[in-house]
Amino acid sequence: MITWSYDKTFEGLLTLVFDCYQKKVFPNRIVGTDNPQPSLFQSDYEVFTDEQMAKRVWDGLHRKVSATACQMLYYAFLSEAKDVEMMILSYMRKAFASESSIELNFGDKDVLELLKLDKKVGREAERIRMFVRFQKAKDDTYYASFDPRYNVLPLVVKHFENRFADQQWIIYDTRRNYGFYYDLQVSSEFKLVDGLVDSATGLLHGSIMDSEEQLFQDMWKSYFKSMCIKERINPRLHVQLLPKRFWKYLIEKQA
Amino acid sequence: MGDVLKKLEILAGAAKYDVSCSSSGSNRGNSGKGLGNASPWGICHSFTEDGRCVSLLKIMFTNHCMYDCAYCLNRRSNDVPRTAFTVKEIVDLTIAFYRRNYIEGLFLSSGIVKSPDHTMSLLTRVAKELRTIHRYNGYIHLKSIPGASPELIREAGLYADRLSVNIEIPSESNLKMLAPEKDYPSILTPMNSIHQGILVNKEDSRKFRSAPKFAPAGQSTQMIVGATPDSDQQILTLSSGLYNHQNLKRVYYSGYIPINKDDSRLPVLATPPLVREHRLYQSDWLMRFYFFRVDEIVNDKHPNLDLEIDPKLSYAIRNPWMFPVDINKAPFELILRVPGIGVKSAKLIVMSRRYGRISSYQLQKMGVVMKRAKYFISCNELASPTINEIKPESMKQLFMPKAQLRKKDKLAGQLSFTFPD
Numbered sequence A: 001m002i003t004w005s006y007d008k009t010f011e012g013l014l015t016l017v018f019d020c021y022q023k024k025v026f027p028n029r030i031v032g033t034d035n036p037q038p039s040l041f042q043s044d045y046e047v048f049t050d051e052q053m054a055k056r057v058w059d060g061l062h063r064k065v066s067a068t069a070c071q072m073l074y075y076a077f078l079s080e081a082k083d084v085e086m087m088i089l090s091y092m093r094k095a096f097a098s099e100s101s102i103e104l105n106f107g108d109k110d111v112l113e114l115l116k117l118d119k120k121v122g123r124e125a126e127r128i129r130m131f132v133r134f135q136k137a138k139d140d141t142y143y144a145s146f147d148p149r150y151n152v153l154p155l156v157v158k159h160f161e162n163r164f165a166d167q168q169w170i171i172y173d174t175r176r177n178y179g180f181y182y183d184l185q186v187s188s189e190f191k192l193v194d195g196l197v198d199s200a201t202g203l204l205h206g207s208i209m210d211s212e213e214q215l216f217q218d219m220w221k222s223y224f225k226s227m228c229i230k231e232r233i234n235p236r237l238h239v240q241l242l243p244k245r246f247w248k249y250l251i252e253k254q255a
Numbered sequence B: 001m002g003d004v005l006k007k008l009e010i011l012a013g014a015a016k017y018d019v020s021c022s023s024s025g026s027n028r029g030n031s032g033k034g035l036g037n038a039s040p041w042g043i044c045h046s047f048t049e050d051g052r053c054v055s056l057l058k059i060m061f062t063n064h065c066m067y068d069c070a071y072c073l074n075r076r077s078n079d080v081p082r083t084a085f086t087v088k089e090i091v092d093l094t095i096a097f098y099r100r101n102y103i104e105g106l107f108l109s110s111g112i113v114k115s116p117d118h119t120m121s122l123l124t125r126v127a128k129e130l131r132t133i134h135r136y137n138g139y140i141h142l143k144s145i146p147g148a149s150p151e152l153i154r155e156a157g158l159y160a161d162r163l164s165v166n167i168e169i170p171s172e173s174n175l176k177m178l179a180p181e182k183d184y185p186s187i188l189t190p191m192n193s194i195h196q197g198i199l200v201n202k203e204d205s206r207k208f209r210s211a212p213k214f215a216p217a218g219q220s221t222q223m224i225v226g227a228t229p230d231s232d233q234q235i236l237t238l239s240s241g242l243y244n245h246q247n248l249k250r251v252y253y254s255g256y257i258p259i260n261k262d263d264s265r266l267p268v269l270a271t272p273p274l275v276r277e278h279r280l281y282q283s284d285w286l287m288r289f290y291f292f293r294v295d296e297i298v299n300d301k302h303p304n305l306d307l308e309i310d311p312k313l314s315y316a317i318r319n320p321w322m323f324p325v326d327i328n329k330a331p332f333e334l335i336l337r338v339p340g341i342g343v344k345s346a347k348l349i350v351m352s353r354r355y356g357r358i359s360s361y362q363l364q365k366m367g368v369v370m371k372r373a374k375y376f377i378s379c380n381e382l383a384s385p386t387i388n389e390i391k392p393e394s395m396k397q398l399f400m401p402k403a404q405l406r407k408k409d410k411l412a413g414q415l416s417f418t419f420p421d
């Protein structure tokens, strides 16, 4: 069993692929450098992320499969799924070895599995676009908490920059404890100070909330309630479309 | 603003029976760092407890109305609390909701006050202020008021993404009985103006890139199902005509909910006809994405849809000669006709078979519902009896119990209960 470790970034993984080809060694287990159980998976080699090497692998891959397929690998990577690194490595080896693109060969296990992960991650990103709820703070910044299953915040920043170009906003991943802050020009990664946000509800602390915010939340709740046609109520369909794991931060589902 | 909360309760409650909530089909960029944009695929921001997408702030300008349509909560003869927003109130509310990512935009309709033209111009003013004063680029859907003049419709189209005129009742004689102040011309004339506006605009934007957009998300309409004895054939033929001749983007079907229980012109129903409504949506889907002609779904011999099984399966059972379809050879259109194979799976099949023959295991992996499809296909090693060995008449039995058990939920396979658009 050959175990390699890397820093858990996508560039790190691309560097790992570079090292494989250079050393002509292919690991059969890939772990994070800060792996909590070092005794179980002793790493035989630690990859050092290198932007240049990563770029060469990425460019090389673009010559073998379409940009859509490359993007699919990145999305699948963000799933943080078990053994996703091994799947990506295996996919790339097949892609590099093949004359024609392998990306549409859905009979291949890796191609199909990675496509599925890509879909799941894409779906989760879509959910941020759907279910994020901003609250206005006293300083005119619009703040939103979110708790995504996968690490998808980087995928949606562009969407919110385009849409809310004329307001400052923050979207915060409470699970991974980081977020993005848009200052009317650019957005950048950002860590929140403790005590500003209620961790159970994702709501801003009363002292920094805009004075009209509560009213708009009440109006939204009232609107949501009045849209329901009681003759058609269908709780199963409701939770299927609006999974319970999102309810904690959804204004309309809060008491 | 506290006053607005009260109005919102009344005027949102009054608007909820319009089922359309789509925010798709437009592609309005956020030019010059204003507020918002309209994405071509639309976004649902929440789902009501009855499982409908909440994408737009759907409200009425006012629920005062001069007309007396039998099926409507707001008709003149009903004793309900009435109120009206001001233009500013709607504009502010839309922007506040939009900035919080509650909505994709506004869907504004209204009861008819003073005259169709007066009402239409109120709706247009809201859209105009949002676009010009507030540089708002989010979605706007305006309901065109039946009987409004072509000039006003044309102006509305300059600011709105989508315009709609509801047909409501699928035959003119029944419409006249239930809505004495309305007739088909008052509905079809604005529909024509919108259609013309869109055509002219297409021509213009071919010539000048900067031509202002006219209702870029097109027009839609809604029909109430089950308030009148009109058959599914009547309904779907009308839809098919609207798709083909007026270029409508969507036709919505709304199962009749008895709001005015004491009106003798209306039927008494224990529950709204939700299964029928669902079957109509499935048929509509077949016409738009599966290349079905309307007379393949309903015709003089089968004027009404089978409630127990979905229309695609029903078609397959009526046409056994077409099966089994050879997965490894058949053209895309024919693969699409197989029950249990949706558009996505059909595309995957056609792409993948270039790499080699497809096995039933791979079909499953591609999302094909084998429990259904196996009776209608032949592929490498599959050895189950096909429709022709089982006999078409007994096929239906095979699917019935499950179909009945699950009729309210997602039906297995390619047709799901909700249609984002």
Ligand code: SF4
Binding pocket: B065, B066, B067, B068, B069, B072, B073, B074, B075, B076, B110, B111, B112, B179
């Ligand atoms: S015109 Fe519209 S609001 Fe007025 S009664 Fe008829 S359906 Fe209702």
